[in-house]
Amino acid sequence: MAWYNKYLSIYDKPIDEIPVAVLDEIREKLASSQSGEPVVSVVVIAHNEGRRLAACLWSLSELKSSHPLEIIGVNNNSSDNTEDIYKTLGLPYFNEPRQSPGFARRCGLYNSRGKYHFFIDADTVYPSGYIDIMMSTLLKPGVSCVGALWSFYPDEKHSAAGLFIFEAIRDFFLFVQHFKRPELCVRGMVFAFNADYARHENIRTDIKRGEDGSLALSLKKYGRIAFIHDRKARPVTGYGTLGNDSLMKSLMKRVRMQSKGIWRIFYKKEHYEDSKDNLV
Numbered sequence: 159m160a161w162y163n164k165y166l167s168i169y170d171k172p173i174d175e176i177p178v179a180v181l182d183e184i185r186e187k188l189a190s191s192q193s194g195e196p197v198v199s200v201v202v203i204a205h206n207e208g209r210r211l212a213a214c215l216w217s218l219s220e221l222k223s224s225h226p227l228e229i230i231g232v233n234n235n236s237s238d239n240t241e242d243i244y245k246t247l248g249l250p251y252f253n254e255p256r257q258s259p260g261f262a263r264r265c266g267l268y269n270s271r272g273k274y275h276f277f278i279d280a281d282t283v284y285p286s287g288y289i290d291i292m293m294s295t296l297l298k299p300g301v302s303c304v305g306a307l308w309s310f311y312p313d314e315k316h317s318a319a320g321l322f323i324f325e326a327i328r329d330f331f332l333f334v335q336h337f338k339r340p341e342l343c344v345r346g347m348v349f350a351f352n353a354d355y356a357r358h359e360n361i362r363t364d365i366k367r368g369e370d371g372s373l374a375l376s377l378k379k380y381g382r383i384a385f386i387h388d389r390k391a392r393p394v395t396g397y398g399t400l401g402n403d404s405l406m407k408s409l410m411k412r413v414r415m416q417s418k419g420i421w422r423i424f425y426k427k428e429h430y431e432d433s434k435d436n437l438v
Contacts, residue, residue: 161285161286162217162283162285162311162394164216165213165214165216165217165283166213166283166311168180168212168213168216169209169210169213169283169311169396170209170210170213170396171209171212172208172209173208173212173239173242173243173246176212180216181212181246181247183216183219184212184215184216184219184247185246185247185248187219187220188215188218188219188229188247188248188249189248191218191219191221191227191229192227192228192229192250193226193227193228195226196226196227196228196270196271196272197225197226197227197272197273197274198223198225198226198227198228198272198273198274198275198276198289198293199227199228199230199266199270199271199272199274199275199276199353200218200221200227200228200229200230200276200278200289201229201230201231201232201263201266201267201270201275201276201277201278202214202215202218202229202230202231202232202249202266202278202279202280203231203232203234203259203262203263203266203277203278203279203280204231204232204233204234204236204240204243204244204280205234205235205236205240205257205262206236206237206238206240207236207238207240207243207280207281208236208238208239208240208242208243210280210281210396211240211243211244211280212243212247213283214278214279214280214281214282214283214284215229215243215247215249216283217283217284217285217286217393218278218284220286221284221286221288221289222286222287222290223289223290223293224290225274225289225290225293227272227289228250228270228271228272229249230249230250230251230252230266230269230270231244231249231250231251231252232251232252232253232254232262232263232265232266232269233251233252233253233254234254234257234258234259234261234262234265235254235255235256235257240280241253252265252266252269256363258363258366258369259346259367259369259370260361260362260363260364260365260369261363263277263346263361263369263370263373264361264363267353267356267357267361268357270353272353273352273353273354274293274296274350274351274352274353275350275351275352275353275356276289276292276349276350277346277347277348277349277350277370278347279346279347279395281395281396281398282308282347282393282394282395282396283393283394283395284393285390285391285392285393287390287391288306288390288391288393291386291388291390291391292304292306292350292386292391293350295384295386296350296351296352296384298384300381300382301381301382301384302351302352302355302377302378302380302381302382302383303344303349303350303351303352303355303373303374303377303381303383303384304349304350304351304383304384304385304386305340305343305344305345305348305349305374305383305384305385305386306348306349306385306386306387306388306391306392306393307325307329307332307348307385307386307387307392308345308347308348308392308393308394308395309321309325309392309393309394309395310325310394310395310396310397311394311395311396315404316397316405320405321405323405324405324408328412331416332385334423335423336383336385338423338424338425338426339422339423339425339426340374340382340383340385341371341372341374341375341378341383342371342423343371343383343385344370344371344374344383345370346369346370347393347395348393349370349374351373351374351377352377352380352381355377355380355381356373356377359373359376359377360376361373365436366436367436368436375428375429378428
């Protein structure tokens with residue numbers, strides 16, 4: 159059985175359909191995982207994630223780490239019961255009324271205490287060894303931040319075999335791209351960094367997407383962007399970035415999109431040139 163199946167058993171379910179025993183277990187494990195002097199901050203951002211947040215927090219409650227942790231949340235202007243989930247499960251959280259991943263991640267960064275900071279997305283579940291595998295690279299000399307790969311969970315519309323092929327092609331492209339443009343490979347759900355460095359930089363709030371890669375780019379002055387390929391550090395997420403398209407249609411869309419200006423992945427850059435359609 160896949161490690162994430164237990165978390166998917168409550169994924170996309172309203173909280174009143176989740177067994178009380180499971181909610182109690184999550185609450186107790188989250189409370190016991192909190193350190194008074196955290197070295198690592200694990201920060202969940204959530205906007206209208208009331209049906210997926212509990213599954214994410216269940217996975218985080220079972221993280222096994224040798225580093226003292228704090229796990230905190232950010233409620234980003236949700237209109238559903240996201241804040242109630244944080245309350246029910248007893249997780250410390252902060253409200254950020256300005257809606258965007260940039261504002262939410264900035265709120266999390268400035269309210270966290272750890273020297274090392276992990277971005278967490280509320281629609282994603284994480285394997286128990288995720289933190290320590292990422293930290294084993296983040297602690298190396300000359301590294302400012304680390305990224306990892308991720309998978310989608312199979313369902314009736316997306317077969318395991320189809321996902322394997324889709325992800326293999328995507329991962330190969332990211333592997334080639336990361337040599338010169340590692341910041342373009344960064345995704346917020348699988349990104350960790352030295353928070354001391356990040357607090358001297360700026361998480362952008364003036365763009366609709368790319369605040370994660372933009373932060374990674376700004377951190378390059380402190381050290382390299384490293385990537386983790388260990389499948390034991392690969393979280394599983396839903397289909398928000400794929401939408402309702404089939405895997406083949408999604409793949410062809412990405413091929414067409416990436417083929418435009420493909421030359422960019424072979425040249426280093428020290429700053430972004432923002433497209434007008436991405437500015438807030």
